[in-house]
Amino acid sequence: MTATALRSAALVGALGLALAGCTSPAGSTSAAGVSDATAAASDPVAIATTTQLGSVLSDITQCAGTTSATLMGPGDDPHAFAVSSAQVAQMVRAQLVVANGLGLEQGLESALANAASDGGTVYEVAPDLDPLTYEEIEASQADAHAGHAHAEEAASEDHDGHDHGAEDPHVHMDVARMALAAEKIGERLASATGDDQYTSCGAEVAASLRETDAEVREILAAVPEENRILITDHEAYNYFAAAYDFDVAGVVIPGGSTDAEPSSADLAELVAVIEEDDVQAIFSNNTVNPALVEALAREAGTQVQVVQLYEGSVGAPGTDAATYAGMMLANAHLIADALA
Secondary structure, three states, rough: OOHHHHHHHHHHHHHHHHHHHOOOOOOOOOOOOOOOHOOOOOOEEEOOOHHHHHHHHHHHHHOOOOOEEEOOOOOOOOOOOOOOOOOOOHHHOEEHHHEEEEEEEEHHHHHHHHHHHOOEEEEEOHHHHOOHHHHHHHHHHHHHHHOHHHHHHHHHHHOOOOOOOOOOOOOOOOOOHHHHHHHHHHHHHHHHOOHHHHHHHHHHHHHHHHHHHHHHHHHHOOOOHHHHHHEEEEEOHHHHHHHHOOEEEEEEEOOOOOOOOOOHHHHHHHHHHHOOOOOOOEEEEEEOOOOHHHHHHHHHHHOOOEEEOOOOOOOOOOOOOOOHHHHHHHHHHHHHHHOO
């Protein structure tokens, strides 16, 4: 085994710490309106699964003068989150449950199916947002990595042996797609409630998000073309890269979830990519313990920094990233500061 492979093997020991961050952090709670203690209270008109969808849904229902709730809270990992029986009951009572779909909410699949079978209306929005297939993503990465042997190998191995489904579920990393989601959600709420006001409110929220998308592009314009290279903790940035002209050169945790394990070979390839492409930053996300990413950065032996972005959820209440729009603007600033 080479010296690099031996050092990379040592990084796997940090994996337990990194994957421990996949569950809800201590002290985190679900949004008001869906906890066990409040399940018997007045029910919201609609419930979202993820915090990103919950933010968009909240804007729509506030516009219409009603209320909504969100199952997950800031810091909850969509890939690992699970609900209580009381929350399932409230999903059945809601007029609409808005889910991402495409396998993002792995821990909620049974609960969502049970809610639907018990009479609830579940709308999975991601399939309606022109989702990227992993075949398309791999072809795009192959083109972008042409001439970079290590990057080509790492991009190919990101998918080898990992069952992640045919389509990437991380649509929330493209603000324009989430603007379309607002329109779709408004239309579904109008259909579920018989109130056409939700359609106009969905369109209003979509228009605001398109303004946010333009702001994100303006912020990211400061990043030179040669620096638009992303190394990320897991494969959640394909939509971001495609929308805002970046190249995902590698991921630390293979596949589209946060619960896979990188091999020593995976890590050695990433170190080679970082060194060859002179990568300036590795991006972690706010729902995963960054220990493994930090160990990888140290292994690379360069000036590469670890930057935590808001991907798995929005930020805590009171922060600039507490809403979906704020989260994406905060990400744009963080990336621009790291790579410009």
